[in-house]
Amino acid sequence: MKKNEAANSLPEPTKAELEILQVLWEFGPSTVRFVNDKLNENREVNYTSTLKQMQILTEKGILKRDESQMKHIYIPVEAEEKTKDQLLDRFVNTLYKGSASKLMMQLLGNEKTSKAEIEEIKRLLDGM
Secondary structure: OOHHHHHHOOOOOOHHHHHHHHHHHHHOOEOHHHHHHHHOOOOOOOHHHHHHHHHHHHHHOOEEEEOOOOOOEEEEOOOHHHHHHHHHHHHHHHHHOOOHHHHHHHHHHOOOOOHHHHHHHHHHHHOO
């Protein structure tokens, strides 16, 4: 990532904030209640905690809030792909000194990588 891109990018969300973003990316603009209900499918989360985190995400500029209706609707400011690209760039730059090949070598050496996944990666690389 270029330095000027890093300066223009949004703040890095926490793990809990990313869980909220995942719900919004999957289901689209939503109320706090809807997001909280979806989060509770995986683990217990208090409504007030979800509300506070979504308010913080709004203050950070990661979400925007539509207050035109009785129930406020929260919307991600950036598309899922753009946010993930920014986070991946930060991750690779921080842990692998910007080397995508070092990251790939670590991933491919991971015991969790199946033969099918390796074959899919090979096909992807061959197509580049």
